[in-house]
Amino acid sequence: MHTDEPDGADGSQDAAFHWLFGDQLGPHFLRPGATVVMIESRAVFRRRRFHRAKAHLLLSAMRHRAAELGDRVRYVRADTYREGLDRAVGDAPVTVHHPTSHAALRFVRSLPGVRVLPARGFLVPFEEFGRWAGSTGAGRLRMEDFYRTVRRTHELLMEGDRPVGGRWNLDADNREGPPRDVEVLPVPAPYRPREDAIDAEVREDLDRWEREGLVSFVGRDGPRLFPAHRAEARRALRTFVERRLPTFGRWEDAMLGEDWAMSHSLLSAPMNLGLLDPAECVEAAEGAYRAGRAPLNSVEGYVRQVAGWREYMWHLYWHFGPGYRRHNALGHHGRLPEWFTSLDAGAVEARCLSTALAQVRDRGWVHHIPRLMVLGNHALQRGWDPRAVTDWFHRCFVDGYDWVMLPNVIGMSQYADGGRITTKPYASGGAYINRMSDLCGPCVHRPGDRTGERACPYTAGYWEFVHRHRERLAGNHRTVRAVRQMERLPDLDDVLRAAGERGPDDAP
Numbered sequence: 001m002h003t004d005e006p007d008g009a010d011g012s013q014d015a016a017f018h019w020l021f022g023d024q025l026g027p028h029f030l031r032p033g034a035t036v037v038m039i040e041s042r043a044v045f046r047r048r049r050f051h052r053a054k055a056h057l058l059l060s061a062m063r064h065r066a067a068e069l070g071d072r073v074r075y076v077r078a079d080t081y082r083e084g085l086d087r088a089v090g091d092a093p094v095t096v097h098h099p100t101s102h103a104a105l106r107f108v109r110s111l112p113g114v115r116v117l118p119a120r121g122f123l124v125p126f127e128e129f130g131r132w133a134g135s136t137g138a139g140r141l142r143m144e145d146f147y148r149t150v151r152r153t154h155e156l157l158m159e160g161d162r163p164v165g166g167r168w169n170l171d172a173d174n175r176e177g178p179p180r181d182v183e184v185l186p187v188p189a190p191y192r193p194r195e196d197a198i199d200a201e202v203r204e205d206l207d208r209w210e211r212e213g214l215v216s217f218v219g220r221d222g223p224r225l226f227p228a229h230r231a232e233a234r235r236a237l238r239t240f241v242e243r244r245l246p247t248f249g250r251w252e253d254a255m256l257g258e259d260w261a262m263s264h265s266l267l268s269a270p271m272n273l274g275l276l277d278p279a280e281c282v283e284a285a286e287g288a289y290r291a292g293r294a295p296l297n298s299v300e301g302y303v304r305q306v307a308g309w310r311e312y313m314w315h316l317y318w319h320f321g322p323g324y325r326r327h328n329a330l331g332h333h334g335r336l337p338e339w340f341t342s343l344d345a346g347a348v349e350a351r352c353l354s355t356a357l358a359q360v361r362d363r364g365w366v367h368h369i370p371r372l373m374v375l376g377n378h379a380l381q382r383g384w385d386p387r388a389v390t391d392w393f394h395r396c397f398v399d400g401y402d403w404v405m406l407p408n409v410i411g412m413s414q415y416a417d418g419g420r421i422t423t424k425p426y427a428s429g430g431a432y433i434n435r436m437s438d439l440c441g442p443c444v445h446r447p448g449d450r451t452g453e454r455a456c457p458y459t460a461g462y463w464e465f466v467h468r469h470r471e472r473l474a475g476n477h478r479t480v481r482a483v484r485q486m487e488r489l490p491d492l493d494d495v496l497r498a499a500g501e502r503g504p505d506d507a508p
């Protein structure tokens, strides 16, 4: 575990320069009086095949920030960070707030002139998490316990020492399927930014780099859907809290084929770029509840996501350390097929997977249920390599960063850590997708069919998964029943035979 320098305690306040990474773009990342340094590294995009909308958003956000800072910033376009820093400041001392990945932290620590200041952009400081983790002894680091501690410590939705409304957890009120007979939810549209000259310039650069063969992207880019500067991010937060938060809880887990945004906030990208501080997001949501403008189930649900899940994942990333990415408890080594990596939704018949893949292709974003129960669930059932799955999510999602991908994909979605984050694998059959969406009705597959022409790949895939890991699952009190059920299936042999006849690259 690492420690942070308190702001200025080492004399670093005297450093004339302060470096901002591309995900440190809000006012809370500045150091008063220091000249800002920003480095646009081309190597970052050359190394991996990112979604083009993600590359566009990141570069647009950095260049918007530079334009706002004007002559207070030295903005360098370089091949690598090392070269950029050298060009920006030479040997002069520099401060930087704690970066968000192990690799970036290692790198800044290796540079003699760079001082690392405390992390910004999260509610809970490292010391506070450390105290909480220490207080649990050798026991599990449960999200629910952590979340309640955060609620108390930061006085979020509290009445004295009790949770507002008497209950800590209103999840049970937030699991409704979508309304019937609608194609899109009856909720106001999300905030939509308007592109400007900076966006156009970034797009021209990306086109040129692609033409010159310097980089290669996946997915479609534009028009931009997510905020790229502080004013847009504030407007997006206001639109969400005033217009969409009231219905957030109710349909938090639901999916509709024609409604990509549902009632979600779409604020993960600006929060992860550092354009919004989580404190202002949860305070705005709580304010709406206190003013009687949003119901408690929605507000608690949102606060749980931001003050609970987001903080918990951030701290587990550091707590588990860099070796966490190598976990592969289920021994999955399958490679990701081309149709998946290239986001070829047209190659897929299963409507839920085809829809989710098309949404990723078109926007670089889907909400948490398609991530977990459609995309991640399929990868888990097919036994794809968890590290490759993590890399895919990281490259293809506009809000994907190492710190948030590792715990969410290695832990939550792929169970590659053997259960350090979730108590059982998130594998499920078509029945769940059918209950929570309108996707199964017109699908060529039937969620109830395990075998035959119209067998649902999720339902068949679920039993195949249970069979493959029957020994491990039989030893877990949360999954032993699934193993017993699987053993009683009259057509298990047929399910397994069909799975055996499938090629590793076949799309469902």
Ligand SMILES: Cc1cc2nc3c(=O)[nH]c(=O)nc-3n(C[C@H](O)[C@H](O)[C@H](O)COP(=O)(O)OP(=O)(O)OC[C@H]3O[C@@H](n4cnc5c(N)ncnc54)[C@H](O)[C@@H]3O)c2cc1C
Residues within 6 Å of the ligand: 264, 265, 266, 267, 268, 269, 271, 272, 302, 305, 306, 309, 310, 311, 313, 366, 367, 368, 369, 371, 372, 376, 393, 397, 399, 400, 401, 404, 405, 408, 409, 412, 413
């Ligand atoms: C397989 C998988 C991959 C994911 N990858 C990412 C990712 O790369 N980046 C990312 O920010 N979130 C990720 N998440 C979490 C979650 O899906 C997204 O935060 C959310 O869908 C973003 O959309 P939103 O802003 O509309 O969220 P909302 O549904 O409106 O939720 C509110 C906020 O809660 C936070 N949040 C909720 N759950 C999580 C979580 N598990 N981890 C971190 N923050 C959370 C986000 O900041 C989000 O903006 C992932 C989840 C899964 C299951």
